[in-house]
Amino acid sequence: MSDVVVAKFGGSSLADSEQFQKVRNIVFGNDKRRYVVPSAPGKRFKKDYKITDLLYLCYEHAKNEISFEDVFKHIEERYKTLALELNVDVDIQSHLEEIKLKIEEGASADYTASRGEYLNGLILAAFLNYEFVDAAEVIKFKHFGTLDMAATEIAVRERLKNIDKAVIPGFYGAIDGKIKTFSRGGSDITGAIIARCTNAELYENWTDVSGFLMADPNIVANPKSIENVTYKELRELSYMGAKVLHEESIFPVRDVGIPINIRNTNRPEDKGTFIVDEQRVQAYGDTITGIAGKKDFVVIAIQKMLMNLEQGFCRKLLTILESNGVSFENMPAGIDSVSLVIEECQVGDKLEIILEEIKRQCNPDTIDVHPNMALIATVGKGMNRTKGVATKIFKSLSEAEVNVRMINQGSSEINVIIGVENEDFENAYRAIYSAFVK
Numbered sequence: 001m002s003d004v005v006v007a008k009f010g011g012s013s014l015a016d017s018e019q020f021q022k023v024r025n026i027v028f029g030n031d032k033r034r035y036v037v038p039s040a041p042g043k044r045f046k047k048d049y050k051i052t053d054l055l056y057l058c059y060e061h062a063k064n065e066i067s068f069e070d071v072f073k074h075i076e077e078r079y080k081t082l083a084l085e086l087n088v089d090v091d092i093q094s095h096l097e098e099i100k101l102k103i104e105e106g107a108s109a110d111y112t113a114s115r116g117e118y119l120n121g122l123i124l125a126a127f128l129n130y131e132f133v134d135a136a137e138v139i140k141f142k143h144f145g146t147l148d149m150a151a152t153e154i155a156v157r158e159r160l161k162n163i164d165k166a167v168i169p170g171f172y173g174a175i176d177g178k179i180k181t182f183s184r185g186g187s188d189i190t191g192a193i194i195a196r197c198t199n200a201e202l203y204e205n206w207t208d209v210s211g212f213l214m215a216d217p218n219i220v221a222n223p224k225s226i227e228n229v230t231y232k233e234l235r236e237l238s239y240m241g242a243k244v245l246h247e248e249s250i251f252p253v254r255d256v257g258i259p260i261n262i263r264n265t266n267r268p269e270d271k272g273t274f275i276v277d278e279q280r281v282q283a284y285g286d287t288i289t290g291i292a293g294k295k296d297f298v299v300i301a302i303q304k305m306l307m308n309l310e311q312g313f314c315r316k317l318l319t320i321l322e323s324n325g326v327s328f329e330n331m332p333a334g335i336d337s338v339s340l341v342i343e344e345c346q347v348g349d350k351l352e353i354i355l356e357e358i359k360r361q362c363n364p365d366t367i368d369v370h371p372n373m374a375l376i377a378t379v380g381k382g383m384n385r386t387k388g389v390a391t392k393i394f395k396s397l398s399e400a401e402v403n404v405r406m407i408n409q410g411s412s413e414i415n416v417i418i419g420v421e422n423e424d425f426e427n428a429y430r431a432i433y434s435a436f437v438k
């Protein structure tokens with residue numbers, strides 16, 4: 001491990017010049033914070049726009065040959081105000097002109113969206129007096145679009161070898177010189193990659209909450225924060241909707257043992273959450289670590305007598321999904337029944353064709369479709385050692401008069417997933433939280 005802390009700052013931490021000042025105080029508060037990864041400016045207030053959303057909108061307008069002038073003006077104004085108020089020596093006007101021209105000329109969605117981080121990186125580097133290193137030079141993708149970790153490690157190490165302090169924008173990289181982004185929220189992944197490639201002792205992820213909370217603060221008021229969480233639990237929670245950290249950001253750091261610390265830019269005195277190896281979490285204490293959930297699933301429930309004896313039944317089902325380019329979330333099964341739980345956005349307009357193919361190839365007795373379903377995962381490392389967790393969950397749901405439509409326990413035994421109707425989602429979520437947190 002080297003004397004390096006990588007600090008990633010999210011959109012709300014860099015939304016205006018006041019936030020930039022907080023970021024500078026944090027960075028300068030520890031000499032080890034040598035590599036800084038910024039997101040694009042986020043919302044300054046609840047109804048504000050994120051720069052990334054505005055950039056995608058510009059791209060969509062340009063693609064459909066609609067003027068994006070007005071949208072681009074908002075973007076220009078945000079960056080110009082930042083550069084002016086922070087008094088940095090960056091020729092923001094000419095960068096903006098170049099970007100606008102490229103969008104007009106048909107630049108890709110990835111290029112367009114990546115400019116949010118690019119411009120913010122230029123401003124932050126000047127403000128901190130750190131070197132600017134373009135992520136396009138060091139974050140490498142493979143031809144089919146996934147990260148090329150081996151090539152990235154070589155490029156980052158080579159580029160940063162003689163640079164003591166640098167700002168590397170998050171969210172994007174390149175493939176053969178063409179800009180490519182991660183999925184939304186992907187600056188978290190860039191931060192983790194830079195931490196790995198610089199052998200950092202710590203990856204700090206600075207955001208607008210004091211760590212990973214036991215529940216989504218948009219659903220439960222003032223949820224308790226989690227002091228320590230294992231990579232495994234975090235993956236379950238973030239995959240199931242706790243979007244504070246991108247679900248893929250643990251992979252670069254987990255196998256090299258770099259802890260992640262989620263911190264609050266607006267309350268730097270708070271310790272935040274540490275994401276660590278299992279070995280480093282001493283006591284399990286509470287029976288659950290947290291709750292997460294997502295709405296908008298469709299469940300296809302299939303029944304067939306003696307299904308258990310029919311070899312290849314599930315293979316046929318999954319092949320039908322695969323050939324339609326649909327991935328599934330869960331597949332709870334009984335002796336003569338099986339359900340496919342799929343995100344509605346995955347199914348799109350393919351539902352009819354999938355149902356037809358299931359009928360034709362699998363010849364089921366019945367096939368029912370349940371749309372508008374939500375999943376809630378209750379996650380906890382201590383769950384498989386503690387009696388009564390499931391009882392608590394189901395008792396709380398029954399008291400809240402929520403109809404549980406589906407139950408599934410992951411084989412890792414650190415989560416219980418229940419399915420409820422979309423309209424019961426918040427009620428069920430709060431009921432489970434209150435059962436564990438008094």
Ligand code: ADP
Pocket residue numbers: 009010011012013039042185206207208209211212213214215216217218241242243244245290
């Ligand atoms: P950033 O812009 O810093 O990357 P994000 O908006 O991506 O921040 O993530 C932080 C937000 O995640 C919080 O403001 C909160 O609304 C939301 N969130 C959802 N679930 C949780 C959770 N379990 N713990 C903390 N925050 C959560």
Ligand code: ASP
Pocket residue numbers: 010011039040050052053116170171183184185186187188
């Ligand atoms: N700015 C990008 C987004 O809004 C990436 C990030 O914030 O991590 O998705």
Ligand code: MG
Pocket residue numbers: 010185188243244245246
């Ligand atoms: Mg984020």
